Amino acid sequence: MTIGILLFAHGSRDPNWKRPFESILSQTQAQAAGPVALAFLESMQPDFHEGITSLVASGAQAIRVVPLFLASGSHLRADLPELIAQAKAERPDLDISIATAIGESQVIQESIARYAAGC
Amino acid sequence: MTIGILLFAHGSRDPNWKRPFESILSQTQAQAAGPVALAFLESMQPDFHEGITSLVASGAQAIRVVPLFLASGSHLRADLPELIAQAKAERPDLDISIATAIGESQVIQESIARYAAGC
Numbered sequence: 504m505t506i507g508i509l510l511f512a513h514g515s516r517d518p519n520w521k522r523p524f525e526s527i528l529s530q531t532q533a534q535a536a537g538p539v540a541l542a543f544l545e546s547m548q549p550d551f552h553e554g555i556t557s558l559v560a561s562g563a564q565a566i567r568v569v570p571l572f573l574a575s576g577s578h579l580r581a582d583l584p585e586l587i588a589q590a591k592a593e594r595p596d597l598d599i600s601i602a603t604a605i606g607e608s609q610v611i612q613e614s615i616a617r618y619a620a621g622c
Numbered sequence: 623m624t625i626g627i628l629l630f631a632h633g634s635r636d637p638n639w640k641r642p643f644e645s646i647l648s649q650t651q652a653q654a655a656g657p658v659a660l661a662f663l664e665s666m667q668p669d670f671h672e673g674i675t676s677l678v679a680s681g682a683q684a685i686r687v688v689p690l691f692l693a694s695g696s697h698l699r700a701d702l703p704e705l706i707a708q709a710k711a712e713r714p715d716l717d718i719s720i721a722t723a724i725g726e727s728q729v730i731q732e733s734i735a736r737y738a739a740g741c
Contacts, residue, residue, distance in 0.1 A: 508738055512692070520693045523725040530735035539738075569738040573631070573690060574639045605734050606642040614733035615724050616649035619627055619658075619688040 507538045507563025509554045512571040513578065514543030521547055524571060538563055544578055551586040555594075565598040573606030626657045626682025628673045631690040632697065633662030640666055643690060657682055663697055670705040674713075684717040692725030 508531060512524045521543075528541040538561035542554030549557065558566055568587070570579050587599050605611045627650060631643045640662075647660040657680035661673030668676065677685055687706070689698050706718050724730045 508740075510738055515693070515695050517695050520695050523693045523723075523731065527725075527731050527734050527738070530731060531738045534735060534739035534741050567740075571692060571734070571738075573692065574634070574642045576634050576636050576639050602738075604642075605737060606646075608737055611730075611733055611737055612642065612646050612649060614730055615646050615690070616653060618724060618727055618730055619629060619646070619650045619690075619721075620653035621627075621686075622653050 504564045505537045505562045507540065507558030507561065507566045508535055509551075509558060509566055509568045510539065510541045510571055511551065511554075511568050511583065512541065512543050512547075514545045514547035516546050527571065537561075544582060551583075552590065555590050555597075555599075559594070559597065565600070567600050567602055569602045570604040572604045575604050575607065579604055623683045624656045624681045626659065626677030626680065626685045627654055628670075628677060628685055628687045629658065629660045629690055630670065630673070630687050630702065631660065631662050631666075633664045633666035635665045646690065656680075663701060670702075671709065674709050674716075674718075678713070678716065684719070686719050686721055688721045689723040691723045694723050694726065698723055 510528055510531060524541055528539060532539045538558050540554045540557050542549050542551045555566060572579055590599060629647055643660055647658060651658045657677050659673045659676050661668050661670045674685060691698055709718060
């Protein structure tokens with residue numbers, strides 16, 4: 504089964520804001536077995552729906568959403584489940600799962616702590 | 623010279639939002655040679671001023687601010703320099719530097735990409 508990865512970030516009206524996320528996208532694409540796309544909650548394109556559509560067009564039969572958020576606020580607890588419910592209503596056969604937000608991942612926390620400590 | 627590290631995060635009205643940052647704080651404290659504090663831009667305590675004050679009280683003679691932000695928007699380009707200017711006006715002898723925001727650090731980007739790709 505081809506699993507697509509949807510990197511999901513907040514978005515900003517500042518066009519330069521997306522650069523780190525585009526860099527993470529290209530680095531993830533270089534490592535993932537299946538298609539990878541980047542989508543934004545607000546203010547930037549592509550949006551969640553467009554991200555899902557592009558992954559399906561690239562052959563994804565299931566999708567893993569990776570929230571590029573440091574903490575789980577209302578965006579991840581309310582907005583994202585609603586977006587996923589809409590996507591499932593359109594594509595009932597598509598399995599969509601949500602990974603732990605990056606900031607809540609132990610391995611990412613360790614990486615941030617090492618960077619902050621200057622190690 | 624004792625260098626204090628100030629982890630600087632956005633903040634949220636949701637009290638649970640700060641948990642990943644508190645975890646990063648304790649992991650950074652376990653690795654850093656000097657004192658480490660966590661401060662928030664808005665909606666949470668301690669604020670930037672309180673964070674600086676606690677690091678100085680802990681013996682910091684210089685401070686490295688590590689922005690726990692994934693990208694540099696107006697918070698890092700406008701709000702943070704203003705907070706630093708205020709702190710320097712109060713403590714002209716205190717050297718305060720700003721690290722690259724975590725999301726713009728190559729090593730953190732690599733860690734996020736590995737996590738996202740499921741490697």
